[in-house]
Amino acid sequence: MSMVFFTSSSTPLYSSAWTPQTVGQYAGTCIFLIILSMxxxxxxxIRCNFSHLWIRYSKYKETPILYREMDELALKNGARRPWNANEALARAxxxxxxxxxxYLLMVAVMTMNLGYFLSVLGGAFVGSLIRGGWTGGTLQ
Structure with missing residues (x-):
């Protein structure tokens, strides 16, 4: 099998049932990949800021998820909170x-279809442009 990019508007994606037959279906598949990448x-x-988002979420619950009120301060100072089943399940x-x-994005790129590849890259670009400020640090 030759490992080169090619251009075809009828490359199957994920299964033989998902094979675009028209240019419009191919464009729809590319739009799907852009949205999936975003x-x-x-x-x-969200994963980069999970602990902070979890603390914010717990403030609005009737039954507190956190063990004590000082958890937010302890987290800011670098301490670790006790293990919590709900938090661990949500993180998992x-x-x-x-x-x-x-893996779905990886399989799309592995088809070696240039349109699919550029769609994944385009979605990563737009997603980073929109939400990129959240990944480097903590939420304010």
Missing amino acids: LFRALVA ILDTTLAGVG
């Missing part, structure tokens, strides 16, 4: 979703 960047931004679901979306 979703991946948004999930990465987020990580699994990140892995799944990442």
Whole structure:
């Protein structure tokens, strides 16, 4: 198998049932990949700030998720909070979703279709442009 990029508007994506037959279907597939790549960047931004988002979420719950009121201050000072099953489950679901979306994008690029490849790159660019400020540090 030759490992070169090619241009074709009828490359199957994920299964033989998803084979674009028209240029419009191919464009729809590329738009799907752009949105999926943007979703991946948004999930990465959420994952980078998971602890801070979890603390914000817990403030609005009737039953506090955090063990004590000083957890937010302790987290800012670098201390670790005690293990929490709800938080661990949410983090595991987020990580699994990140892995799944990442592998779907990888399989799309591995088709070696230039349009699919550029769609994934375009989605990563737009996603980074929109949510890129969230990935480098903490939420304000």
